[in-house]
Amino acid sequence: MTNRASFFRRLLSNRSFTIGAALVGLVLLLALLAGYIAPFDPLKGNFRARMMAPNPQHWMGTDQFGRDILSRVLHGARISLQIGFMVALITAASGVLIGATSGYFRRLDGPIMRLMDAFMAFPSIILAIAISSVLGASVVNVVIALSIAATPHTARIVRASVMVVREMEFVEAARALGAGHTRILLRHILANAMAPLMVRMTYVFAVAILNEAVLSFIGVGPPPPAPTFGAIIANGRDFIVAAPWITVAPGLAILLSVLGLNLLGDGLRDVLDPRMSVNTR
């Protein structure tokens, strides 16, 4: 109990964690409340208000169909964060499954890791583009593509920490008491190997938001008119000189989300693994 309390105290006194958490919290809150606070319908055009620069009525201007950019970004945050969260969750699950199997059962380690190496040989964004163009453009397929692309590295990280914990004495002690493989793997090894995975998840979350934007930008993301950060930018690129606000607003949103998640992850890592921490204060 004291342990847990001091863990949170250390988290809250970590500057990069608190700033990151505040940023992520803000973006999350805006995304959740998009339906209430967005001043306009994100999908409905208004021909009398096309390509308007930011003004008191449209804080971030409008696009070529007269759609309110602020409303689109708020609703876009919803989809983009959902994609990021789902990708982080699925990647964690598949990474733990593959990494733990590979790290614990020595005989499976070689074959599994060589397969992961094969995936890692492709830059993850190329892999995601390939998968998502095969599967077709939809939110679900983007999530699948990005999860597959992020899994090999995650599996590798889980495998490494499983291999460290596997050799610890309390694991042998558990075995000497008659614990089976599943029990040892879940209660004794994975429970002690979670820290790097938690940090990795914040990173996967951030990269998924970024990569979703890339996929949307080149046209293999969720189909229009669904607003996602990437889709709004892709739509605005033709007018980047005449109407830069169309791309700047979602760009800033991506910046804030990714920066927030990265700071959050850094802070988490510093607290979970004090040896790795770089003293910035």
Add this chain to the structure above:
Amino acid sequence: MNTASALPMLQVQQLSTGLGAEGPEILSAVDITLNSGEVLGVVGESGSGKSLLALSIMGLLPPAISVRGGQVFLQSQNLLQLQAPALRALRGKAMAMIFQEPMTSLNPVMRVGQQISEVLRWHRSLQGEAARQESIALLQRVEMPDPQRQIDAYPHELSGGMRQRVMIAIALAGRPRLLIADEPTTALDVTIQAQILELIRKIQRDDGMSVLLITHDLGVIAEMCDRVAVMYAGRVVEQGTVMDIFDRPAHPYTRGLLASRPKIAAGANWLCTIEGTVPAVGQMGGGCSFAPRCKLASPDCAQRPALREVGPSHLAACVTPFERMSDPRAQTP
């Protein structure tokens, strides 16, 4: 004490282990017998194969090391012929093990009570409140102060001695007939050592449990054991009662060990040692492995001496047992 049978609790016969299939031999034809309700000490210096013997009995050898031959009987059951699930069911129930390092032998993210209850659930099908009450009772048994509160402690909140008590409680949870204690006190302070040994001894007497106590500390042996096996370089060189070993040591190595105990008496400011070191694994010849360090070595020692009776239930593997060497203490300046 034991009503089950006259069979020894544990009998290791000609057990050999080696590195892989082809590599050098590590344990070499080890014979030990542990009778029911008895404490057998296994003593030897670092690298003599004591811990490996314990792991072989438990079936927990690291993957690189394999059993080459021999038998391990737990009463009438040949452990080396059991399939993994059957062996797993015996571990923690029929036989349990206490490790050397109480600091690292407990899972840091589980409360003490959970770790005890886990064993109760596997081996005695106790759940929930019943398991909790039994865990508290076990902690009481190992003389843990304030067990009602400590049951919810995490290992890092406990001292080394208290953790070793928890380890013992966990080991006792399955009510084992055989307890293997691998240097249970080496990592502890001297005062705590005495308490823990006293505790093990008390529980052993109360339950009539058989204990295999591995140590390099002859003082611990003298205090705790009924019988002793002396190991050297992966072999048992002498086995007998504590009296035999301390009063009538037959093997020159045993005599060397006894002579090298530090003494406070009569101006002894010189530590006796056995010259040389244990031969490295794979460096052992066919003969007596102690011969290169033995002052009594003769050409006969090129043949490996078998463990043979030199007194009633007193075995030694030496061609010239009981031969007196000139007392090394007499030579010290």
